[in-house]
Amino acid sequence: MVKVLFVCLGNICRSPMAEAMFRDAVKREGLEGEIMVDSAGTGDWHIGQPPHQGTANILKTNSIEFEGIKARQIQPKDLQEFDYIIAMDSDNKKNIAKLQSDFSKASVEVLLDYVPHIKDKNVPDPYYTGNFQEVFDLLKQGCEKLLQHIKHEHVLE
Template identity: 70%
Template sequence: MIKVLFVCLGNICRSPMAEAMFRDTVKREGLEHKIIVDSAGTGDWHIGNPPHKGTQDILLKNNISFDGLKARQIVSTDLVEFDYIIAMDTENKKNIEKLKEANPKAEVLRLLDLLPHIVTKDVPDPYFTGNFQEVFDLLEQGCKQLLEITKERI
């Protein structure tokens, strides 16, 4: 079983969008019994809340379910339990690295590091920019590449 955790700041925009998209792709590939997907935030402001309305809208527009998604905060044990922790931006990655304790298992990387043709390596936060379509497009590309990498480890 490969475990993937997407992480952003509040876990209501980017990371739950990526979780829903990746989960949908994994299901379409018939790999839901081999890959576990989750998301979390580095902050605690939105714990227990559903995804942001903008995230919900773009997922609904693309027929992607977000049922059951609720914001949570990343904890140090996530670095032991997950194989991949995928940060949405540089600041998120730094905050994740601060949680490392002895023998972390997870590989921590920014999603857009998987896309060498993309100049910017930080997924913009639509909570501030309002551009949920841009984020969806970037996540779609990143998730496709992440799936290819993940399939190699199954």
């Protein structure tokens, strides 16, 4: 089982949106038994809360299920349990790196690093910008490329 964890700041906007979108793509590819998806935040402000209303709205508009997603904070053990930890921006990646130890096995990357033609690799935080559509569009590209990468790396069809 390939395990993927999406991480943003509070785990109510970007990472739960990516989790839901990636899970939807995995399901469409028939890979639910091969790939497990979760999300977390580097901060603890929203633990236990559902996705932000803006995230919920755009996922509903695009018929993407997100039921059961609740905010949680990333833990050091996540770096041992997940294969891919995918940060939404470089600050998230730096905060994740602080949790790394000799026992960490996860590859920690920024999602948009998988999309070569996009120059700014940071997914903007719609909690501050309010632009959930822009984030959705960026995550869609990133999730598609990440899934292609994982399918190739792990020879999944």
